Amino acid sequence: RDSKIPEPPEGHRWKEVRFDNTVTWLASWTENIQNTWKYIMLNPSSKLKGEKDWQKYEVARRLKGVVHTIRAQYRRDWKSKELKKRQRAVALYFIDKLALRAGNEKEEGETADTVGCCSLRVEHIQLHAQLDGQEHVVEFDFLGKDSIRYYNKVSVEKPVFKNLQLFMKNKDPTDDLFDLLTTAFLNKHLQHLMDGLTAKVFRTYNASITLQEQLKALTNPEDDVAGKLLSYNRANRAVAILCNHQRSIPKTYARSMQVLQQKIDAKKKQVEEAQEEVKKAEDEFKDTEDAKAEANLEKKKKLLKRLEEQLAKLNIQATDKEENKQIALGTSKLNYLDPRISVAWCKKFGIPIERIYNKTQREKFAWAIDMAGEDFEF
DNA sequence: CAAGGAGACTCAGAAAACTTTGC
DNA sequence: GGCAAAGTTTTCTGAGTCTCCTT
Numbered sequence: 001r002d003s004k005i006p007e008p009p010e011g012h013r014w015k016e017v018r019f020d021n022t023v024t025w026l027a028s029w030t031e032n033i034q035n036t037w038k039y040i041m042l043n044p045s046s047k048l049k050g051e052k053d054w055q056k057y058e059v060a061r062r063l064k065g066v067v068h069t070i071r072a073q074y075r076r077d078w079k080s081k082e083l084k085k086r087q088r089a090v091a092l093y094f095i096d097k098l099a100l101r102a103g104n105e106k107e108e109g110e111t112a113d114t115v116g117c118c119s120l121r122v123e124h125i126q127l128h129a130q131l132d133g134q135e136h137v138v139e140f141d142f143l144g145k146d147s148i149r150y151y152n153k154v155s156v157e158k159p160v161f162k163n164l165q166l167f168m169k170n171k172d173p174t175d176d177l178f179d180l181l182t183t184a185f186l187n188k189h190l191q192h193l194m195d196g197l198t199a200k201v202f203r204t205y206n207a208s209i210t211l212q213e214q215l216k217a218l219t220n221p222e223d224d225v226a227g228k229l230l231s232y233n234r235a236n237r238a239v240a241i242l243c244n245h246q247r248s249i250p251k252t253y254a255r256s257m258q259v260l261q262q263k264i265d266a267k268k269k270q271v272e273e274a275q276e277e278v279k280k281a282e283d284e285f286k287d288t289e290d291a292k293a294e295a296n297l298e299k300k301k302k303l304l305k306r307l308e309e310q311l312a313k314l315n316i317q318a319t320d321k322e323e324n325k326q327i328a329l330g331t332s333k334l335n336y337l338d339p340r341i342s343v344a345w346c347k348k349f350g351i352p353i354e355r356i357y358n359k360t361q362r363e364k365f366a367w368a369i370d371m372a373g374e375d376f377e378f
Numbered sequence: 379c380a381a382g383g384a385g386a387c388t389c390a391g392a393a394a395a396c397t398t399t400g401c
Numbered sequence: 402g403g404c405a406a407a408g409t410t411t412t413c414t415g416a417g418t419c420t421c422c423t424t
Contacts, residue, residue, distance in 0.1 A: 146417085199419090250407095259407095
């Protein structure tokens with residue numbers, strides 16, 4: 001603190017050596033190709049990053065307390081006399097319900113043509129008064145962050161639908177859907193509703209609350225560890241779908257699926273054979289009615305049951321793999337799910353934490369592992 | 379005094395590196 | 402018990418969000 005600022009080592013062209021406790025980086029420079037900033041920052045396992053992460057989830061938990069009021073308010077604003085407020089209210093509805101990103105404006109041409117909520121254009125949505133037996137369906141199709149496609153058909157509340165029709169009236173496909181709205185305006189409003197509230201907090205909040213609810217709904221205390229872990233993965237997957245976290249289909253997918261399918265086919269055959277055996281044993285027992293034949297029948301039945309169970313397990317595995325082939329679970333696990341929810345779940349159901357988090361993740365979430373008991377509620 | 383840009387930080391999936399599994 | 406393939410973890414660095422300061 002009181003020590004003298006050291007001189008930059010000779011033979012280098014450092015700009016400066018500085019003391020600055022308002023930032024968290026250790027070194028920075030401007031990258032010379034694109035003129036962007038580069039930083040050396042601390043590891044996620046560091047105290048500094050851990051505390052920041054904790055804070056983030058605490059803000060999301062505060063949102064939980066006021067989200068009902070906020071929802072009531074944006075519903076009222078759907079009928080506002082000010083068009084700008086209506087746009088804000090509809091956009092916020094999307095951000096809340098669909099976990100869309102804020103959608104800052106970005107420089108045209110220089111960067112990929114991707115959008116978020118506030119930067120949606122007319123061409124990115126289609127309205128269907130009626131679709132697949134649902135009313136007021138909005139069909140989204142646009143490229144989001146990292147040019148990942150967002151495609152979704154959602155039934156929305158009638159006032160939202162009416163408003164969207166209004167916003168689209170007399171506009172070209174390339175016009176902004178929310179032409180009166182900016183992320184700055186939206187975030188200023190959110191800040192006013194709750195200290196520290198911004199658009200992205202909704203993503204964190206909805207992701208975490210979804211995990212908690214799904215875990216509650218899916219976990220069967222009777223299941224073994226593998227069964228419970230499957231439930232956990234499904235809860236995690238629900239969140240990844242909500243946040244649209246995708247991945248390209250793994251190169252090994254087709255092959256490993258094929259191998260699995262072979263296993264399934266082989267198992268099916270075994271089951272069929274076992275069924276034959278049972279039938280045979282049944283006939284024999286009917287004929288002879290002796291104890292030996294009965295015992296044999298029971299044995300065959302038992303075998304059949306075991307094989308059927310194994311088949312069912314393989315089928316689940318295949319379904320799981322199939323469902324997961326385009327979905328990336330890592331991003332939500334690392335960035336959106338309050339780790340205390342997972343820690344509490346592990347403690348409650350006696351699942352070792354290392355089945356959920358690997359070594360690096362346990363280091364990153366050390367604060368949560370320390371803090372959360374089995375009855376932690378997000 | 380609002381608009382806009384600089385700056386700082388979080389979040390994203392792909393690819394490389396490493397570990398485990400199944401033969 | 403060794404080796405290839407499959408699966409997992411780590412690394413990489415670009416793409417977003419949002420704050421704050423300048424104009």
